[in-house]
Amino acid sequence: QVQLVESGGGLVQAGGSLRLSCAASGRTVSSYAMGWFRQPPGKEREFVASISWGGTTTRYADSVRDRFIISKDNAKNALYLQMNSLKPEDTAVYYCAADPRPVVTGTSPREFNHWGQGTQVTVSS
Numbered sequence: 318q319v320q321l322v323e324s325g326g327g328l329v330q331a332g333g334s335l336r337l338s339c340a341a342s343g344r345t346v347s348s349y350a351m352g353w354f355r356q357p358p359g360k361e362r363e364f365v366a367s368i369s370w371g372g373t374t375t376r377y378a379d380s381v382r383d384r385f386i387i388s389k390d391n392a393k394n395a396l397y398l399q400m401n402s403l404k405p406e407d408t409a410v411y412y413c414a415a416d417p418r419p420v421v422t423g424t425s426p427r428e429f430n431h432w433g434q435g436t437q438v439t440v441s442s
Contacts, residue, residue, distance in 0.1 A: 319341050320341065320343045321341055321415060321431060322339065322413075324340070324436060325337040326438045328441065329439070331441065337438070338396070339353075339397070339413030339433055340395055341395065346391055347391040348370060348417055350369050350417075351367065351396045352367035352415075353387060353414070355407075355412065356412070358408070362426050365378055366378065366385060368387045369420040369421075370419050370420070384401050385401070386398070396413055396415075398411070405441065409437075410436065411436050411437075413433040414426070414429035415429060416428060416430050
C-alpha cells in the first residue's frame with residue numbers, strides 16, 4: 318500500500334507561485350494514477366488535477382487550467398503541483414491522492430483510494 322506525504326504549502330501573496338510535492342513510499346507511483354484535490358474552508362473537497370500512471374495524460378479543473386501544472390517523477394516516486402498566478406480563492410488544504418489504475422477519468426474524491434494528510438496553502442490579497 319502506498320503512503321503519501323505532501324509538502325510545500327505556505328502563505329503567498331496573490332499573483333505568486335508555490336510548488337507542492339507529494340512523496341510516496343511503500344509502492345512505486347509508476348503503478349498509480351495520481352491527483353491533487355483541495356478543500357477550501359467550509360467547503361467540500363474538490364478536484365484540482367490528475368495524471369496517468371505513465372504521466373502522459375493530465376486533466377485539470379477549469380478553475381486552475383493554464384495556471385497549475387501537475388507532473389510526476391516515477392524515478393523519484395513523487396508527484397508535483399506547480400501553482401502560478403495564485404488567487405485568494407485558491408486558499409485551501411491541498412491533498413495528494415493515488416489509485417492503482419493506469420488513468421482516472423473521474424473527478425470525484427471517491428475515484429482515489431489513497432490520500433495524504435494535506436498541506437495548507439493560503440493566498441493573501
